[in-house]
Amino acid sequence: MLIKIEDDVTVNGKFGASTRYGKITDISIATKTGDPAGELGTQISEYDTELNYPGSISYVTENGDQYWAYFSQIQGDI
Numbered sequence: 001m002l003i004k005i006e007d008d009v010t011v012n013g014k015f016g017a018s019t020r021y022g023k024i025t026d027i028s029i030a031t032k033t034g035d036p037a038g039e040l041g042t043q044i045s046e047y048d049t050e051l052n053y054p055g056s057i058s059y060v061t062e063n064g065d066q067y068w069a070y071f072s073q074i075q076g077d078i
Contacts, residue, residue, distance in 0.1 A: 001048070001049045001050070001074075001076045002046060002047070002048050002049075003024060003027065003046065003047055003048075003049065003057065003074065004024065004027075004045060004046040004047075005024050005025065005026065005027060005045050005046070006023060006024060007023070007024045008021070008022070008023055008024075009021070009022055009023065009024050009057065009059050009074060009075075010074070010075040010076070011059065011067070011069045011073050011074060011075065012069075012073045012074075012075055013073075014069075014073065019075070020059075020061060020067060021061065021062070022059035022060050022061040022062070022067065023059060023060055024057050024058070024059050025057075025058045025059055025060055025066070026043060026057065026058040027043065027044050027045065027046070027047050027055065027056075027057050028041050028042070028043055028044075028055050028056050028057075028058075029041045029042050029044055029047065029053050029054075029055040030053060030054040030055050035054070036054045036055075036056075036070065037054075037055065037056040037068070037070060038053075038054065038055035038056055039056075041055065047071075049071055049074070049076075053071075054070075054071070055070075055071055056068050056069060056070050056071065057069055057071070057074065
């Protein structure tokens with residue numbers, strides 16, 4: 001699945017939290033072991049999840065709350 005900044009996203013909550021909906025604001029790819037969220041990695045504008053790199057997105061909900069999620073939490077064909 002190709003994701004891009006500004007795409008609408010559905011995210012499965014961690015540890016039983018409810019599903020959230022929002023718009024992608026950032027995409028980070030891990031470039032070092034031990035950095036599964038890609039915090040120390042590269043910021044990109046689009047990513048094909050079929051490449052299976054570790055990383056994360058940041059997103060904002062309709063009411064302005066900001067969150068982040070691992071690629072594996074994105075609902076879709078991952």
